[in-house]
Amino acid sequence: MSMDVDLSTQPTPRIDRLGEEGAQAIHDAAMFIIEEYGIQVNHPEALALLDDAGASVDDDNLVTADRSLVEDAVSGAPSSFTLHARNPDNDIEVGGADPFRAPGYGAPNVRTFEDGRRSSTLDDYETFMKLAQLEGPINSAGYNAVEPTDVPQEVKHVEMVKRSLEFTDLPVMVSSYGADRAATTLDMVGVAVDDPDLSKTYAAGLVNTVPPRTLDEKMTGGLLELARQGQASVVAAFIQAGASGPGTMAGAIAQSNAENLMGITIAQLANPGAPVVYGIPSSNLDMRYGSLSIGSPESALFSCAAGTMGEYYDVPSFSGSSLTDAKTVDYQAGFETALVDLATTLGGVDFMLHAAGILESYTAMSPEKFVLDCELLRFVDRFQEGYTIDEERLALDVVGEIEPQEHFLGEPHTLKFAGEDFLIPDLVDKQSHGDWESDGAKTAFELGHDRVQDHLAAYSKPELDSDLQADLDRLASEQRDAILREI
């Protein structure tokens, strides 16, 4: 039988909670905030750039500006850019077809299946870099996967970026905490990619605003350094709605937008056309405890808003992804993570931090959750991918051949396509109850533990030219010494 139909994978579905009118209202509100109230920018060079461009700066560093200044600057930002890795096979187009996904960011603690919870160490950092290198859904080393507590605070950016570059050959992120740390870590990247002048975009830095309505000295310094070197600034207003912003979705998104646009404007004034990413990683407070709530439906809604507003401004968007407030790797961790992951992916977000490993509202990372989150991301990607409808896959000939009470197992058509249309899960349990019990009745947490052990046993460092490795060692050593001398 012939059916005249050939529908390749359907267009990716988008969850858009704002719509055109909503995006326009959020834009107008942010323009009002910038025109009437201003954003405090605590960095002299940024203030000078803004002043030169026609903005007004008052004695408290409050910057107000006409909407045209901001709109013109933002319209000069690229709609996508390639983030290059030291291994060109791992280059990513940010704002392209596939999302950028990096591990969790900034957790001071680690929880493991065997040891429970403790402070993060540099050894943990290495573990997460190894997992990032091995797990397909994670395509960047990120930065600060855990905050190591066993090295001096002043040099940990050196230690981390060095290891990101050694233990993975993925695109990396660098420190954005001040121009110095940005420059230091960018220097290391330049060595590892064998392009000391950074002639291409090799790194991104997360530049958080300080809500309400502030860009602080450190982050703005990092932003300027990144922009001037043509590296990517991920500008993100991380608002805790009800505390550092209004206690409404609309108000928090509007304030986020104003802060982001001021940051992006500064980057574009410093270096027109510099790559930027627009982020709304905001979430709500749980008013009962005053605790941050990131594995929440509101967090998922903020992610969708990031996707829509990024599209509105035609720049790549950023949000957190595998988020949960659960304290351990349990049902809550699974469902909250899935909710935010799906919303972020279907919401069209391009640049995802915290895509694997996060527990307890950003304050812990779990290697087991890392590999389990990657399994979830494989499910999410399979769902998002959809399926093809064409004559061969409609399989009407096969349906006609198989009589009632017969079955399709072993049919050539089944064998040909089942591996294409149906994901074979890599990690979670799909056996019968009996087989699961015989295999030790392991929970997902325990299966994750086994997988982590397997990964660590199988891991080997990606090749790095021995001269470059020596250069990197030497540079890191010099940087470390110079910093420690100054303390």
Add this chain to the structure above:
Amino acid sequence: MSMDVDLSTQPTPRIDRLGEEGAQAIHDAAMFIIEEYGIQVNHPEALALLDDAGASVDDDNLVTADRSLVEDAVSGAPSSFTLHARNPDNDIEVGGADPFRAPGYGAPNVRTFEDGRRSSTLDDYETFMKLAQLEGPINSAGYNAVEPTDVPQEVKHVEMVKRSLEFTDLPVMVSSYGADRAATTLDMVGVAVDDPDLSKTYAAGLVNTVPPRTLDEKMTGGLLELARQGQASVVAAFIQAGASGPGTMAGAIAQSNAENLMGITIAQLANPGAPVVYGIPSSNLDMRYGSLSIGSPESALFSCAAGTMGEYYDVPSFSGSSLTDAKTVDYQAGFETALVDLATTLGGVDFMLHAAGILESYTAMSPEKFVLDCELLRFVDRFQEGYTIDEERLALDVVGEIEPQEHFLGEPHTLKFAGEDFLIPDLVDKQSHGDWESDGAKTAFELGHDRVQDHLAAYSKPELDSDLQADLDRLASEQRDAILREI
């Protein structure tokens, strides 16, 4: 500041993986199957109805029919209908704004936090009815929440429906396993709602086809009885893709569609305008183990297909909702359930079975997972609900008042709206790590256990007129005796 904007909650986002062209292709494929290959219908009355309407029936009960016969019949089915409860406050419009959500269906086992896994009993059935009555996201008693193994097989439908009617005052489902059981259980419903002739639609029955391409005697008998009494038939081709249908999404959906349309046609021929629901609760096999995989991305895609095809035929749609293959209440259970729940809800499915409690690919129910799934459904509903953008919620006046380095806590605006825009979770942990640890470091499974105990302690039966209760007792007793005499 005044912004001329008032965007009430944005339109509900829809995930549609088929699109118009895809739906049309699936329809055409199903019409081809019905015109060229036929569906085996093993019920003499149904065959007579089809024959009278102009279909062809061969010696093997294979029914082929012109597409116009099927299209005309299906077009007579209502696009929505009210499912009445014995408490009119709990009536539900199926195909209306809110989804119908019933507990798991058919599990022969129970897993609890304290006791592990064992066979289901009538006592368990009562537990799940109590939980259904108390948990907001579940708005139907469903049927067969667990298959009790401690009563004679022949009378368990009587025991279950009696308890559904006594322990809840929600809309119920009845047995569809043959005309006799459908009639028996509908009689009980008639007594409890004090409307013995069932002048309205008070019950729904799940009518599974037997893929490939079969409607068996029992289910077709149930379908005819439900239709003739004006009660709702949930016609559902539950295909295990690769076994009872093709090993492709497109092929399995096309075959599901053909089977469903034959069932709906029979219902409409038996009683034009009878309420029906269109279901694709299909999923894939895990080819490694030959095991059913329901907590899969493909299961989520089948759910979305149900939503789209229901819309295409303008009838309410059905799929499973809180599905997982996990064996216990762990991370896997959380993320798989969330994936399918979100897809089913955002996919526009109207009628959801298995909306709470299911574990291990339909073969176990857990009371703890039941209450945790309800927490997840509250998150999903909050996400789906979106938020309002208007002048008051944009809160520009408040943003202007709060200076940089200040905060919004305690602001009248924050206090007024935080409870509106931000869900306060009812069950899962949102405390700090320290407080969680002081409270016993409980996993979600354990928190669910506490909640179940609280519910069972707080539960009381919803009022039922004592005469009706006496009538129900008498009828059930007569039915039970009559059935057991015949064994």
